[in-house]
Amino acid sequence: MKRFIPVLLLIFVLIGCSNQYEKEPLKKVTFHNIHTPTMSSTLPLNGKRIVIDPGHGGIDAGAVANNLYEKDVNLTISKYTKKYLETLGAKVYLTRDSDKALTYEYRVKTSIYYNADIFISIHNNSDVPSSNGTEVYYNEFPYMGENNPFPSESKQLAKAIHDSLTMLGNLKQMGVKENNYFVLRKNSIPSVLVEVAFLTNIDNANRLKNPDDLQAFASAIAIGIQNYFLPKESEVFLIQ
Numbered sequence: 001m002k003r004f005i006p007v008l009l010l011i012f013v014l015i016g017c018s019n020q021y022e023k024e025p026l027k028k029v030t031f032h033n034i035h036t037p038t039m040s041s042t043l044p045l046n047g048k049r050i051v052i053d054p055g056h057g058g059i060d061a062g063a064v065a066n067n068l069y070e071k072d073v074n075l076t077i078s079k080y081t082k083k084y085l086e087t088l089g090a091k092v093y094l095t096r097d098s099d100k101a102l103t104y105e106y107r108v109k110t111s112i113y114y115n116a117d118i119f120i121s122i123h124n125n126s127d128v129p130s131s132n133g134t135e136v137y138y139n140e141f142p143y144m145g146e147n148n149p150f151p152s153e154s155k156q157l158a159k160a161i162h163d164s165l166t167m168l169g170n171l172k173q174m175g176v177k178e179n180n181y182f183v184l185r186k187n188s189i190p191s192v193l194v195e196v197a198f199l200t201n202i203d204n205a206n207r208l209k210n211p212d213d214l215q216a217f218a219s220a221i222a223i224g225i226q227n228y229f230l231p232k233e234s235e236v237f238l239i240q
């Protein structure tokens with residue numbers, strides 16, 4: 001998995017200097033290169049405001065399996081995702097940055113407070129031990145008369161993150177799915193809930209314990225978000 005990190009870093013740099021990529025051979029790069037002031041005005045997510053919502057927290061542990069607490073894994077992936085999105089130029093707001101319980105209402109109000117463009121809730125899954133991979137949810141159909149007002153945009157965002165996580169993160173495709181989760185139907189902006197991997201699957205769980213894998217998953221989420229915002233012809237999926 002370590003090989004994914006340099007690949008992803010390379011992608012980040014290529015985003016900002018695609019013209020140079022045409023002219024020069026690929027060079028080894030470091031994250032430090034991305035923060036040069038000359039590139040700041042051309043970062044792909046400049047001006048975008050994104051809420052990242054680490055699922056569960058505090059007394060609500062979420063799923064617990066294979067010596068993992070979902071709330072902790074969610075928070076770690078969310079923090080890495082924030083870092084990568086900021087590298088791409090976005091303003092990023094976490095609903096929580098520590099181990100505390102939040103109401104669903106508070107999570108949704110965070111989008112309103114920061115006038116966010118999109119809302120991403122980060123979770124990890126549980127099921128029978130054989131279930132593994134990534135699924136991403138959006139809301140289309142009403143529940144109690146309420147639904148997200150941007151179902152097609154939410155579905156596009158869900159697909160972009162799902163495709164990026166499964167390709168760049170090397171996770172099995174479990175698909176893009178519809179659900180009326182509170183944080184999806186109550187938000188008034190494009191919103192998705194990402195189930196990155198399964199705590200209950202031993203292979204997925206081992207990857208969720210590995211910092212390199214967690215960073216790769218976060219990078220993949222960030223690139224999926226970038227692909228949602230970028231014009232179709234500019235999409236970046238995978239460089240091998």
Ligand SMILES: [Zn+2]
Pocket residue numbers: 055056062063070123124
């Ligand atoms: Zn969860």
